[in-house]
Amino acid sequence: MRLLTHNMLSSNIKGVEKGFPLRIEAEKVVEKPVEMNADFLRKMFEKVEWKAFVEASRSMGYAQLPEEVDSGMLESDEFLSRFHHALLELHLEEGALVCPETGRRFPVNKGIPNMLLHEDEV
């Protein structure tokens, strides 16, 4: 699971008011290089919830992202390559995504999060 995906996922357990962002428990993180596409990154920049993204990146072992950003930074190659690395090249292979309110763990196995709710969470 990449951080691009993590930035979209949320806990919808019954009664939870704020299920985003999910905390990451990383057991196995793998780096897989992928070609950078600056246009794609610029488009994604609009959509990414930045604070959640930086925190998630830290949980995956990468702390090189700035805490605060503005669109001017998209001109910097240095920033783009860090953004690219954190967004697309870090994979959570094994671990869990944790609901921020209830602490419920959604397991991640072989890179795939299992977001199925139990009967009593619906």
Add this chain to the structure above:
Amino acid sequence: MALSATTTIAFKTVNTQICSRNFLPPQRHLPFSSSLSSSSFVRTVSARAMELERKNPPVIDENGVLKKGIAEFYDESSGIWENIWGDHMHHGFYPPDSTVSLSDHRAAQIRMIEQALRFASIPLEDERKWPKKIVDVGCGIGGSSRYLSQKFGATAVGITLSPVQAQRANALAASQGLANKVSFQVADALDQPFSDGQFDLVWSMESGEHMPDKAKFVSELARVAAPGATIIIVTWCHRDLGPDEESLKPWEEKHLKKICDAFYLPAWCSTADYVKLLESLSLQDIKSEDWSPYVAPFWPAVIRSALSWKGLTSLLRSGLKTIKGALAMPLMIEGFKKDLIKFAIITCRKPE
């Protein structure tokens, strides 16, 4: 049919309660406005649901049994489907009265996607209006997600109950260089793991028939749709009921039940039921059409492929669930011929 020998094996029906008529949950779960509840159809169905609940205490975790059945069915069958038919697990779109060979079917499946986009009035000529974030609800092995992502340069996330499908979908995305745009998760369409209003195209291609709670299914589609987003549902329905009808005829119910058991489907609803649900959620530009004439060659072609050498050997190596599904295919043809089963498209837009 050559497989008739295997019918002597007694298949255990997963859950006879699955295909009951009561697809609407008891009143307390209904999220929508009183304009729908005033219709006699809802009063009849929910009254019947409550009556049945009083008489027969619900089977514990009935939907859990169905979900497990669906996941296992697709865990078992997706590989063999992909091997023979490729990565699109949906009907092809064929000009009426055409004769097609197996090699045309992939093109027909692509045509189905394109026709659905056209029907929903997605502005295909204006790149600025193309969807940027797509959700594929009931994504199979991700054929639609990858196709749409490539077409629009958009990101797509797919959800499926089947871990095998999610795995395969991700692997195919990686092999096609799409892994940075397309990802797949195991999740329930009735409780999508996304916050509200995230997607500008909400896509459900032949997954609606698996949803035991149509109202919840539709309300989740609407919830995750962004303002101005398009929702596209392509699904199997039964014929619309006539003005004097309260339910399908007994032979029709029996027929559908056999299909339900084989394909892990809950109770069917009609296209008109979907339209009513979308209306109750104040969605706009609601359109629906019966595309049954355009999918007629599909099931005969699937049966022919199952009876080919490759098909038969794959089936015999697969498992009971897949075989049982294969044996139900003639029931689909019969259902279409008798105007009981409809292949429907329903689209709409979320208000800005």
